Amino acid sequence: MLSEDDKDELFDAICDGDRETVVELVSRARDDGQNLGELLKDTMIPAMTEIGNQFSAGEVFVPEMLVAARAMQGGINIIEPILAQTDHEPVGRVCIGSVKGDLHDIGKNLVVMMLKGAGFEVEDLGVDVGSAAFAEAAERGNQVICLSALLTTTKPQMGEVVKYLKEAGTTAKVVIGGAVITQSYADAIGADAFGEDAPGAVNAVKRALGLAN
Numbered sequence: 001m002l003s004e005d006d007k008d009e010l011f012d013a014i015c016d017g018d019r020e021t022v023v024e025l026v027s028r029a030r031d032d033g034q035n036l037g038e039l040l041k042d043t044m045i046p047a048m049t050e051i052g053n054q055f056s057a058g059e060v061f062v063p064e065m066l067v068a069a070r071a072m073q074g075g076i077n078i079i080e081p082i083l084a085q086t087d088h089e090p091v092g093r094v095c096i097g098s099v100k101g102d103l104h105d106i107g108k109n110l111v112v113m114m115l116k117g118a119g120f121e122v123e124d125l126g127v128d129v130g131s132a133a134f135a136e137a138a139e140r141g142n143q144v145i146c147l148s149a150l151l152t153t154t155k156p157q158m159g160e161v162v163k164y165l166k167e168a169g170t171t172a173k174v175v176i177g178g179a180v181i182t183q184s185y186a187d188a189i190g191a192d193a194f195g196e197d198a199p200g201a202v203n204a205v206k207r208a209l210g211l212a213n
């Protein structure tokens with residue numbers, strides 16, 4: 001069993017991006033039969049929230065957030081198969097992809113890790129994803145379709161996806177983000193929410209699902 005001190009060490013290890021310590025502590029918790037859902041919710045997700053807040057406040061930058069996300073992922077990799085066996089319900093089902101023509105995926109990958117850390121089940125469609133593939137993901141039961149674009153030239157693809165999904169009659173919500181995206185663009189194309197960064201993506205997905213204001 002992890003003591004309170006061990007849990008503090010786990011929290012700090014995630015914030016500091018110390019993947020080895022995260023893997024060691026989470027493995028010990030698993031071997032001891034500790035409730036991993038609780039550990040995720042009470043210790044690990046708050047650590048990612050903390051690093052996300054520091055990032056939003058300009059106190060840490062992308063490299064620190066990437067190593068923290070990688071450390072978190074090390075722990076999630078151990079927890080995921082165990083939680084999948086139990087009746088642990090995900091907060092929601094989300095799919096994400098960089099839109100057609102866009103090969104940038106560093107930001108998208110951060111968003112994936114943040115969403116997983118917040119308890120969402122995430123289907124990552126990768127890069128250069130066309131409208132039909134997003135519509136098929138909605139048909140598979142994803143409640144939110146997240147679109148990422150980094151280029152001025154690929155930004156209009158987001159409008160195309162929203163139009164395609166509407167015509168296909170899907171009820172899934174659409175959340176968009178990426179360096180060239182703004183709230184006013186989201187409003188203009190009829191997307192349900194916009195997120196500025198990875199923590200903002202979690203908020204946007206929650207807003208789209210009516211789980212946050």
Ligand code: B12
Nearest residue numbers: 102103104105106107148151152177178179195197198201
């Ligand atoms: C790394 C990089 C590349 C790498 C990508 C590697 C990879 N695996 O991703 C490579 C070298 C392949 C590349 C290629 C190109 N790139 Co480039 N690239 C960059 C660079 C330097 C960094 C992008 C990045 O990773 N940022 C860090 C991440 C963490 O930030 P982010 O992506 O913005 O994501 C955050 C938010 O936007 C948000 N977010 C992201 N996605 C989503 C999704 C949702 C749903 C939500 C809610 C939020 C969200 O959360 C993320 C985390 O906080 C930028 C410059 C820059 N400083 O942005 C140029 C940049 C984006 N690239 C640019 C260009 C022009 C190109 C090329 C066309 C160059 C060329 N002539 O070949 C090609 C296009 C390739 C293609 N078809 O996509 C331009 C785009 C200009 C424009 N406005 O159109 C930029 C801005 C450089 C510049 N100043 O000119 N690039």
